[in-house]
Amino acid sequence: xxxxxxxxxxxxxxxxxxxxxxxxxxxxxxxxxxxxxxxxxxxxxxxxxxxxxxxxxxxxxxxxxxxxxxxxxxxxxxxxxxxxxxxxxxxxxxxxxxxxxxxxxxxxxxxxxxxxxxxxxxxxxxxxxxxxxxxxxxxxxxxxxxxxxxxxxxxxxxxxxxxxxxxxxxxxxxxxxxxxxxxxxxxxxxxxxxxxxxxxxxxxxxxxxxxxxxxxxxxxxxxxxxxxxxxxxxxxxxxxxxxxxxxxx
Amino acid sequence: xxxxxxxxxxxxxxxxxxxxxxxxxxxxxxxxxxxxxxxxxxxxxxxxxxxxxxxxxxxxxxxxxxxxxxxxxxxxxxxxxxxxxxxxxxxx
Numbered sequence: 202x203x204x205x206x207x208x209x210x211x212x213x214x215x216x217x218x219x220x221x222x223x224x225x226x227x228x229x230x231x232x233x234x235x236x237x238x239x240x241x242x243x244x245x246x247x248x249x250x251x252x253x254x255x256x257x258x259x260x261x262x263x264x265x266x267x268x269x270x271x272x273x274x275x276x277x278x279x280x281x282x283x284x285x286x287x288x289x290x291x292x293x294x295x296x297x298x299x300x301x302x303x304x305x306x307x308x309x310x311x312x313x314x315x316x317x318x319x320x321x322x323x324x325x326x327x328x329x330x331x332x333x334x335x336x337x338x339x340x341x342x343x344x345x346x347x348x349x350x351x352x353x354x355x356x357x358x359x360x361x362x363x364x365x366x367x368x369x370x371x372x373x374x375x376x377x378x379x380x381x382x383x384x385x386x387x388x389x390x391x392x393x394x395x396x397x398x399x400x401x402x403x404x405x406x407x408x409x410x411x412x413x414x415x416x417x418x419x420x421x422x423x424x425x426x427x428x429x430x431x432x433x434x435x436x437x438x439x440x441x442x443x444x445x446x447x448x449x450x
Numbered sequence: 451x452x453x454x455x456x457x458x459x460x461x462x463x464x465x466x467x468x469x470x471x472x473x474x475x476x477x478x479x480x481x482x483x484x485x486x487x488x489x490x491x492x493x494x495x496x497x498x499x500x501x502x503x504x505x506x507x508x509x510x511x512x513x514x515x516x517x518x519x520x521x522x523x524x525x526x527x528x529x530x531x532x533x534x535x536x537x538x539x540x541x542x
Contacts, residue, residue: 241542327542334540354459354539374518379509379538381460381498386541393541419511419518421458421536425468432513432534435520 202226206299211253217411224409228253231408234321236260236309236337238289240272240393241351241400242327247275248401249325250293254408256301257293258320261286262308272390309333314340323404324348326371327397329386331378335443338363338371342444347407351400355387356425358396360415361434362403365447368417369434372443392424399429451476454532455487459539464495480522481506483533498537511536 203211203222211225233254235246238261250257265276265285275289290304303320307313309328318324318340326337326348334350341348341363348363350371363370399420406412418431439445452471462468465487474483484506488496499510506512506522513519513534514526526533 237542239542329540329542331538331540351542352539353541355463357459357539359536359539374511375538376508379507382538382540386539388541419536431516432511432536433517435518 203229207253214252219411220409224411225253227408227410228405229255231322232256232258232320233323233325233404234258234260234317235325236317236328236333238273238275238286239269239327239329240274240388240390241353241397242325243273243275243289243397244394245325245327245351245397245401246289247293247296248398249404250297250300252401252405254300256303258303258305258317259286259289259293260305260307260309260317261289262306272388272393274390274394309336311336315343318344318346322346323408325400325404326350327352327400329384331375331382334371335378339443341365342370342447347404349400349404349407351396353386353388353393353396353422356389356392356423358392358399358422358424360396360400360403360420360422361418362407362415364407364416365444369437370441370444373438373441374419374434376438376442395424396422453526453530456532456534458534458536460498461495461535461537464498465491474526476528477525479525480512480519480533483526484510484522484535499535509538511538 231254233249235242238259264282265280275292280288284306286304286306290302293302314336324341326334328334342365345365350361407414417434422429456469457465484499488500514530
């Protein structure tokens, strides 16, 4: 049952058709993991917290730099040099003191991937490197947990909802690490925030069971033309190194 | 036949436009279309869509009329209107 504080906080949100008290309780019972918390993951995490997830795990290594400040809206100039993830956790805790925030000052790697995914009910992948994305994908498929993969480049973005056993996984559509991808990419904060909101919403819909989650689609956002379209993905790849075994069942 | 082609992500910069109409032979396979485009656009484009043997990379996602295609050796379906070339992106 919702507390009086929750009922007051989410009063307007509870009016969203299909969400109601049941949906709000599902959000409150959810632990969401967001990696990383930069231009895309930061606003995504904040929207999940505002919507009412009960616990959030933030994963991001490294310290805040000046060139982060055009897009990393959980940060502040006077925090330059501090741990990014601790800054993000502090901003979120100030916004909503009652939420449990777990801040992990590391990026996803082979050594921590299984343990991190184990902490969550749902994973939001916002990492700038494919190596990290593939690790999250692999661990989510292994543990049967949903993953919302959100990415951007310049004025474009894309979001893919991965539900192991139901949808293609990241390795089905990208069977290997793309050699051309570079760590530095063109970004306006408004675009990464826009893509973040699409990713957050797909996750909220999936958790609450509302709306129509884009399963088996790649959602493409073109901020240059201000268009959103979907590509219907091929069925799961039975030969996929990561989820092929599930596809053959 | 004339077909609309959309270049996503890094391919738009490599081609210099994000969309254009091109003329293709209706017997052309997707591989042949990509090889022709790579010749026109140059090495940056070619490096994203083709491997060193000139074969389409497995990391390139291609959609025809909003649906992913996996077979690059078959001809385009008659009546196809648009191709979208979607390279992997990972900005976060």
